[in-house]
Amino acid sequence: MESACTWEYEMVINELVQGMEKAKQLHFHLCSTSPSRAQNMLMQRILSSYEKALSILNSKGAAEHTPAPPTPASGIVESSISVDGSCRSEDLSNSFRDQQDYNASKKRKMQPTWTEQVKVNPENGLEGPTDDGYSWRKYGQKDILGARYPRSYYRCTYRLVQDCWATKQVQRSDDDRTVFEITYKGVHTCNQSTNAVVPPPVSPEKQETRHIPQQPSQALLNLKANLRVNTGSLDSKETMPAQFSFPSTYELGDTENQYISFSALVGDGNLGAYSPLFLSPATSETNYFSPAPHHMAGFGGSDVADIVSAHASTTNSPMGSMDFPVDQLELDPNFPFNASGFFR
DNA sequence: ATAATTTGACCAGA
DNA sequence: TCTGGTCAAATTAT
Numbered sequence: 580m581e582s583a584c585t586w587e588y589e590m591v592i593n594e595l596v597q598g599m600e601k602a603k604q605l606h607f608h609l610c611s612t613s614p615s616r617a618q619n620m621l622m623q624r625i626l627s628s629y630e631k632a633l634s635i636l637n638s639k640g641a642a643e644h645t646p647a648p649p650t651p652a653s654g655i656v657e658s659s660i661s662v663d664g665s666c667r668s669e670d671l672s673n674s675f676r677d678q679q680d681y682n683a684s685k686k687r688k689m690q691p692t693w694t695e696q697v698k699v700n701p702e703n704g705l706e707g708p709t710d711d712g713y714s715w716r717k718y719g720q721k722d723i724l725g726a727r728y729p730r731s732y733y734r735c736t737y738r739l740v741q742d743c744w745a746t747k748q749v750q751r752s753d754d755d756r757t758v759f760e761i762t763y764k765g766v767h768t769c770n771q772s773t774n775a776v777v778p779p780p781v782s783p784e785k786q787e788t789r790h791i792p793q794q795p796s797q798a799l800l801n802l803k804a805n806l807r808v809n810t811g812s813l814d815s816k817e818t819m820p821a822q823f824s825f826p827s828t829y830e831l832g833d834t835e836n837q838y839i840s841f842s843a844l845v846g847d848g849n850l851g852a853y854s855p856l857f858l859s860p861a862t863s864e865t866n867y868f869s870p871a872p873h874h875m876a877g878f879g880g881s882d883v884a885d886i887v888s889a890h891a892s893t894t895n896s897p898m899g900s901m902d903f904p905v906d907q908l909e910l911d912p913n914f915p916f917n918a919s920g921f922f923r
Numbered sequence: 924a925t926a927a928t929t930t931g932a933c934c935a936g937a
Numbered sequence: 938t939c940t941g942g943t944c945a946a947a948t949t950a951t
Contacts, residue, residue, distance in 0.1 A: 717928060719943060732942070736927090748942090 690744070690765035696752070697759045713767055715747065727753040735769055743769035 714736035723730045728751035735743040745767040752758035 716926090718945095720929075721941065721943095724940065730941085734943090746942095 692762060692764045694760060694762045697761055698755070699757050699759065711761075713745070723750065726750060735767060737769035741769035743767050745769075 715733035716736045716738075717731055718734050719732035720729050721732070730748055730750040733747045733749065735741075735745045737743045745763065745765040747764065748762040750760045750762075752760060
């Protein structure tokens with residue numbers, strides 16, 4: 580297993596290096612076309628995130644895969660992503676029931692996790708971010724020690740009907756009430772896209788509306804619309820809507836620019852080169868940013884399928900065949916997945 | 924009537 | 938034992 584980890588490490592680093600190179604090239608092109616301040620800022624964030632990710636990976640490689648906690652950098656919108664996983668082989672010689680528990684537990688631990696910080700328009704958004712393209716059901720709220728505001732827990736609405744185990748946690752920033760830290764855990768395996776082939780007009784008042792961008796321009800339009808959504812009065816309760824905006828890489832407005840930079844973090848020494856752009860619910864099912872679906876083929880049903888798809892998506896490079904040694908990772912063969920994305 | 928949210932209880936891990 | 942995460946009954950909304 581260790582060799583697999585090492586190999587993955589090299590692949591991840593390689594991918595990150597490539598990504599950084601591409602970002603630098605993009606930066607170069609931007610510089611030749613008098614980019615806006617926001618574009619420059621975004622570019623620098625992207626590059627710094629790459630560097631951060633690489634430094635984390637390098638340090639981790641030296642430290643024998645010591646888990647590194649996600650540490651979202653300060654910024655307007657930051658995103659980090661990590662994967663809990665382990666290359667350790669463990670004793671699975673327990674009872675069937677124990678093994679089921681073990682698998683369930685590990686499955687949850689193996690789920691990719693990433694955090695996004697979303698700044699909402701203070702004029703509208705103190706009630707929380709809006710639609711991210713998926714339907715969520717709130718299942719809990721908890722006061723967190725040291726945090727000023729409670730943390731809300733959401734799970735996919737279709738957990739029961741489609742066995743989708745994606746969850747997210749939403750917490751308002753202590754410092755800035757307009758900033759929400761959203762932690763996604765797991766990717767959607769539900770097929771919500773079938774319900775949103777034609778994105779309905781986003782109703783700011785509806786918490787459970789969803790839209791799935793079918794093309795980039797539509798994605799941006801929806802995103803922009805959502806980011807300026809007003810979901811009603813605020814502070815009547817310390818709750819927030821189940822929907823929120825998908826934070827974007829793009830510049831969205833002149834006053835409330837929202838950025839997302841991605842830094843890859845590694846949960847437990849496997850790989851962490853996730854791009855929220857590709858894993859975020861609003862885009863994960865569009866395949867717009869993703870490589871061709873055939874990249875997904877051959878990973879029939881495993882957690883690593885998520886990892887692989889995310890990984891392969893990270894570079895956004897034409898480099899296609901990211902054929903991970905699935906069998907060398909600890910997988911859950913029951914994890915639903917199909918070739919067209921994260922859905923079945 | 925059905926679905927979503929709220930909230931206290933419970934549980935597992937540190 | 939404390940804390941974060943989840944469950945599930947009660948409540949509220951549609």
